[in-house]
Amino acid sequence: MTYIAKPKFHHPGLPKNELGYTHRDYEGKISTLCAGCGHDSITASIIEACYELSIEPHRVAKISGIGCSSKTPDYFLGNSHGFNSVHGRMPSVLTGANLANRDLIYLGVSGDGDSASIGFGQFAHSIRRAVNMTYIVENNGVYGLTKGQFSATADRGSKSKKGVTNTDNAIDLVAIALQLGASFVARSFSGDKSQLVPLIAAAIRHKGASFIDVISPCIAFNNHAGSTKSFDYVREHNDAVNRLDVLTGRDPITVDYAPGTVQVVEQHDGTKLALRKIDADYDANDRLAAMTFLQKHAAKGQVVTGLLYVDPDSEDLHTHLDTVERPLNTLEAEDLCPGTSALEKINASLR
């Protein structure tokens, strides 16, 4: 929830895009996520991508489920309609919205809890239906709003804040998206803005199901176990009447590394993440090669980032359904109702 109103003042010197909009026109409310949350970095990248594409902010529909990531649409494109649906069911709501008006841009924002557990089915089916959307998963491997349970993308063997070891295998949403036929598949890191912004921009421009898995460290549930400022420590040493959850903000993690290299990123809890940025000469039009590449590096403990696959001849759900170009939500009785003459024929056929 947002308690602090964002000032409406615009500096007259702010740079403008082709439509005359400034960055501020793409912002939303002030984030209420923990300081240092990777999700805020993703929000910033969405803002930047939309600014660079000179999108009319109100022509974007931003739809999410429930959870930390799903709160973020409130923090960008303040003049757009947003929709917090129910946990994991963003894809169906987005699909319906897209069917109603094919002319808008659809941003689906979800989390790993949202998309890899309760919404795994909806994630899969929206991808296989080729809904024209940019589906971003802000993936931190934990349930933040319910305080630190594993999500289905958490690696086997990893430990929760409470010291529990995850015994389940992880779901790799990128691998699944590739297998399901997504026509644009990418992975990035929330702190790698130089990679993430163009990926989001390209995904928005892509016609069909665009999927971006963004690794996004969680400040609240991967901070140092021994810290006296840690969540658990404060809880254990808090004798106040009300039990409060105290979080210490962190600087967001940022990275910048060259294509074809591996970057080891230390997360808030000290664990290390090996990011491999794909080579510049990587063939992103070969789905099979992308799947192999992904698995090969996963075996080495590396998380591949970049645009893994794109189908230049992609289609979308409207193409498959062969719907009229005019948005369905603009059709009225004169367009839709067959009238009495058709009804009389139907009556006659039923006697």
Next chain:
Amino acid sequence: MSVQSPISSVNDFVVRFANVNGSGSASANELFARSILRHGVPVSPRNIFPSNIQGLPTWYEVRVTEAGHLGARGGVDLMVAMNPQTWDKDVASIEPGGYLFYDSTKPMPTSKFRADITVIGVPLTAITNSTYTDPRQRQLFKNIIYLGALCALLDLDPKLVEQLIGEQYKGKEKLLSSNVHALHLGRDWALQNLKCPIGLQVKKSDKVGDRIFMEGNSAAALGAVYGGATVCAWYPITPSSSVAEAFTSHCKKLRHDPETGKAKYAIVQGEDELASIGIVIGASWNGARAFTATSGPGISLMTEFIGLSYFAEIPAVIMNIQRAGPSTGMPTRTQQCDIIACAYASHGDTKHVLLFPEDPAEAFEFAAQSFDLAERLQTVIFLMLDLDIGMNHRLCRPLKWDDARQYDRGKVMTAEMLDEPGRDFGRYLDVDGDGIPYRTYPGTHPTKGSFFTRGTSRDRYARYSEEGAIYADNMQRLVRKFETAQDMVPRPLQANAAKPTKYGVIYFGSTAPAMDEAIGLLEARGHQLDRLRIRAFPFHSSVASFIADHDFVYVVEQNRDGQLRQLIVNENGIDPVRLVPILHYDGTPITARFIANAIGDHQDHLKVTPLRKAVS
């Protein structure tokens, strides 16, 4: 067993076909029903089928009814016993003096018959096998052969039956001629070997008039086409699947752009019921008219989203074709058992609009109207059919439409309206005092009118808030909106008895034809009842008035717990003692006999002769 005269009746009897599911009998049996209609005699057919693809027993019952009674009657006058598995049960269900028609190729011991019925044997298998060599042909044409024999036995005009076959196989001459041949094989055998006609006969009449013969599911789907639905998302479930299938079929014929050939609709078979209602909500949020069709278990799965639709105030239309519950219940049997589940679907305090059509014609009208209501009220609307209306053909008045009718899109603020000087847009402001706020579609205006839709509490400007007063204000407005709905939904229809009476009866939906007939039976027993057919929830004030005007009122419904009665008591603060439940819930359609007996017995009990008079 006493000697029983064979039943003799013209245009008023019940024929039941007992078949094996998957034997291809359905089309022949339906052809039989339509043939009688072509004689100008009303029929009321019903499928009684198992939740199974092949092998289990299935029945098709045709009530031939010159008087036009469209409810189930109960009892069987002529049993066409084609299923050895159910032989004993089928023979036992024949009315005294009735007829048994069977395949006499293999002799049956006399112990398998009853002395008080007339047994008609036709060697169907022998006739079929002597004519056809292909096993599938043998199976399919056996059905047409028994239809031919029935033509002779019931004195049906074979030309009318041939005409129907001609319509069915138009352009497929080979199929047409082979079916007509099979029809005459059976008819000729019966004419040559049996006493034809029997006591049950069909004579040409003029009682059908201009009425049409249609299934409720198809009618509801057509209502969705006329009502402007452009998005349909569904998941297969008996008995609702044919709604979406019919919508698809209607759209393919009626909804393509003449210039481009492109579809002016989008139909998605969801991965489950949750996705289906999610798609409906997303489409409706974005300004399209959208619906889903399901049954009780689907409603259970959709309830989370239904709560979102209610609280976030997003239009949605759900066609619920009810079947027997709870849980998987009896998937292919009819009930009216989702009343409470739908009226209060989802957690927290919710109330939803329910519409109760009585027949296909009303299913068409209410389906079309449901889209206006959903957008006008910005909430979920349930169209409550059941298997008995949905999956059975029923005679009804022709469908009608007013070409001048425009869709009521409700309170939608356009960019021009947002730009009006002094205009204040708050998504949940009650500007008109009717509890219904204004909404905007996404993409309407560059700087005005956008809002965040959420299932969490928010203030009148759609800003997240957990303030108790703000939450209560919102919930009260939702109650106000529901009160507004009372005058927007179809009103109850009242019909008074011929003589003044202290007693009334309330009923709804598919019970209507049986109720109409039961009134006559009750009058014959000396009981007068005023009746009120409820057509929607929230209840119009006339429901409470009707109850107040009578000493007590029977509430007839097809479920165990008297769900409509509960709803009336709950919503109107009525003393439950004043509402007498008449409940039928074995999965078969309620019959006039059942209603008349249940109410008649209760009424008789009220007329206990005083002891003093009795002993004098």
